[in-house]
Amino acid sequence: MIRTTAIKLTTIPAMAFKQKLNTGGSGITILTPDDSATFTVNKRDGKCVPYGKVDTAIFTDAVVNEVLEKTQSLPYRRLGKITKVHIDTPCEEAPAEQDAEDEKCDIDVITSVEYAAFIERYSDKTGKFSHQLMNKELMQFASKSGVVSKKLAEKESVDKIVRYVVRSKAADLARNREMDDERLTAFIDVIDSICTRSAFKELNAYLRNRLSRKKNNRV
Numbered sequence: 001m002i003r004t005t006a007i008k009l010t011t012i013p014a015m016a017f018k019q020k021l022n023t024g025g026s027g028i029t030i031l032t033p034d035d036s037a038t039f040t041v042n043k044r045d046g047k048c049v050p051y052g053k054v055d056t057a058i059f060t061d062a063v064v065n066e067v068l069e070k071t072q073s074l075p076y077r078r079l080g081k082i083t084k085v086h087i088d089t090p091c092e093e094a095p096a097e098q099d100a101e102d103e104k105c106d107i108d109v110i111t112s113v114e115y116a117a118f119i120e121r122y123s124d125k126t127g128k129f130s131h132q133l134m135n136k137e138l139m140q141f142a143s144k145s146g147v148v149s150k151k152l153a154e155k156e157s158v159d160k161i162v163r164y165v166v167r168s169k170a171a172d173l174a175r176n177r178e179m180d181d182e183r184l185t186a187f188i189d190v191i192d193s194i195c196t197r198s199a200f201k202e203l204n205a206y207l208r209n210r211l212s213r214k215k216n217n218r219v
Helices: 061-071 104-110 113-122 131-144 146-153 158-174 181-194 201-215
Strands: 015-020 026-031 036-041 048-050 082-084
Touching: 015 061, 026 061, 104 113, 104 181, 113 131, 113 158, 113 181, 131 146, 131 158, 131 201, 146 158, 146 201, 158 181, 158 201
Parallel strands: none
Antiparallel strands: 015 026, 026 036, 036 048
16 A cells, blocks of 8 residues: 555554545544544645544544644655554554555556655655755756746746656656656655645745746846
């Protein structure tokens, strides 16, 4: 399955992780030795909604908030389902290749050299993905790119320019050929879903600002 590494909770004896849901979007799963609960995570406001039957007497708001805090910015990986929960020793997991529930496009991204290169390049010492570091480098790339300047002069949409920047930087880091449109869309979706907000917010704002100045003929 596509999920983060499991983290240990302090609010209750449990393990938890964030995962890509096969219905789309992201969710969190909390596992105790005797019970489990999954919540969908609303990308806009960060609120969680029970996904199926959930015992809210056990899986309280405090528990959910701890999971959100501890899994924030943890990168997704292709890992096996946790088949048995142990609190003080490693949990038992099924082999990752036995899980057929994930979307193929997500698996292709998670196992790609481009994704591995992005996670290695933009993760901090704690293993969390830093969208600040990523945006800083993407903006530096955009500021020096003649192709980006041409696209801005031609008043191309910010979304298309963001796609060009991400595609080019991923190819450069991975030392691989550029992704096609379908794979790029899936790649951006996975990177975006790691963060609690839009992963490319700063890059979007930077490009919108430059485009606005171009339209006003100031720069």
